[in-house]
Amino acid sequence: xxxEAQRSHAATASAVEGLKEQADANQKLVSQVGGxxxxxxxxxxxxxxxxxxxxxxxxxxxxxxxxxxxxxxxERIIAATARLEARQLWSAAAAMCLALLPVVVVVAGLWMxxxxxxxxxxxxxxxxxxxxxxxxxxxxVAVGLAGAGYGLFASVRWAAGLVETWRGRGMPTWPSxxxx
Numbered sequence: 001x002x003x004e005a006q007r008s009h010a011a012t013a014s015a016v017e018g019l020k021e022q023a024d025a026n027q028k029l030v031s032q033v034g035g036x037x038x039x040x041x042x043x044x045x046x047x048x049x050x051x052x053x054x055x056x057x058x059x060x061x062x063x064x065x066x067x068x069x070x071x072x073x074x075e076r077i078i079a080a081t082a083r084l085e086a087r088q089l090w091s092a093a094a095a096m097c098l099a100l101l102p103v104v105v106v107v108a109g110l111w112m113x114x115x116x117x118x119x120x121x122x123x124x125x126x127x128x129x130x131x132x133x134x135x136x137x138x139x140x141v142a143v144g145l146a147g148a149g150y151g152l153f154a155s156v157r158w159a160a161g162l163v164e165t166w167r168g169r170g171m172p173t174w175p176s177x178x179x180x
Contacts, residue, residue: 102159
């Protein structure tokens with residue numbers, strides 16, 4: 001029994017030694033695996049950083065390209081707007097000239113009529129006593145005044161028709177004999 005206890009004790013000591021060696025090997029393996037895991041984590045972190053930097057770089061370049069394209073379109077729109085504003089300015093100036101044209105025509109007609117009346121009266125009175133020359137000259141002055149009066153009437157009629165057209169009523173119907 002003592003021999004058997006010694007054998008059992010030796011086998012237990014041997015098993016304990018084997019387990020200690022196995023524990024040391026397992027601890028060494030766990031250390032190696034832990035180091036490998038840390039290296040893998042470090043590599044993964046570096047790769048993720050590189051991927052994030054690359055994606056961010058691509059996104060910023062795409063965003064920059066989109067901003068440049070938007071700025072270019074905005075500049076073209078601003079240039080087109082400036083051209084339209086210039087055309088509208090010229091159009092407004094032309095409309096103002098057209099609006100003032102009837103007034104100028106009427107004022108010029110009145111001025112010429114008054115000037116013609118004064119000049120014609122002076123010319124008709126300067127006959128040096130000849131009655132028939134005075135009568136003839138007064139007839140010429142009367143015909144001239146009638147022509148100037150008709151011109152003034154036509155100018156006023158034209159201006160009134162233009163004003164009616166500008167009011168948006170279509171073509172003017174005044175005077176009544178022009179109605180269809």
